[in-house]
Each structure stands twice: as C-alpha cells, then as structure tokens.
Amino acid sequence: MADQGEQPKIQIDSDWKSQAQAEKERLAAIEQEKAQTKAGGGPGAAGAHGQLPPANWDTLMGMMATQALLYMGGYVDPQTNRPMVDLEAARHQIDLLGVLETKTKGNLTEDEAKQLAAVLYELRMQYVRVAQAISGGGGGPGRGPRGGGVRP
Secondary structure, eight states: OOOTTSOOOOOOOTHHHHHHHHHHHHHHHHHHHHHHHHHTOSTTOBTBTOSOOOSSHHHHHHHHHHHHHHHEEEEEETTTTEEEEOHHHHHHHHHHHHHHHHHTTTTSOHHHHHHHHHHHHHHHHHHHHHHHHHTTTOSOTTOOTTSOOOOO
C-alpha cells in the first residue's frame, strides 16, 4: 500500500492536447463544409438538393426512364392537380432509349444490355396501358391518341 501522505502521480501525455485540438479543428471544418454545401457555396455543392448523382450508366437509364414515366402521368400538374400525360413526348423518350440500344449494341456489358432491354420492355408496356386507358380501352395495343404506337 502507498503512504497516505503521498499523492498519486498523474502522467499526462503531452500529445493529447494537440490531438484533441486537431480533432476539434477537423470537426469544425466538416461542419463548415456542410453549412456551405447547404447554402450552395461549398466545393462540390449542387445547390439546395445536395450532390449530383454520378455520371454513369445507372443514372442515365434512370433519368431517361423517369422522363418517359413522367410524360405517362407520373407527374401531377401543380395548377390543375391532374396527372400530366403527353404520349407523344413519352414515346419520344422511349424511342431515344431504343436508339441508345441500337447504337450501343455490342458495346455494353451483359448486365447493361439486360437492364436496357428490361427498361425498354417495361416502358413500352406502360405506354400501351396508358394509351389504352386514355382511348377507353379500344384502338388495339400500342395505339396512342394520334394513332401511333411504340415499337415493341
């Protein structure tokens, strides 16, 4: 046992203060960058919505498919509170994906080619359903209000 008159010795690592200060500065810099990003002024900021998605195959497929879906009633017009349907524009977006399929044939990975084929199939089927619903179920498959259809 230690003498009662003897105080325990505390050993302080001289580096702990500098490490704590460095960590505090690092956290402050992260918080400042977050605040700048929210304000739209920081490095890599893309406005109020944050970072832009990566420029890759999945993003391209998602953007083009989303545009086609929006034209098939996937977007509500804020003025009328009704879905916006523009089958001509939807068909154009689907046709653009078809062009992409034709022009990239043999240059895509197997997964990319399958993904593109699946997206095109789903969009074409959705187009047919929307066109038939608009025309009251008649007019035959793939016929839009102007008599045109999406190529299967």
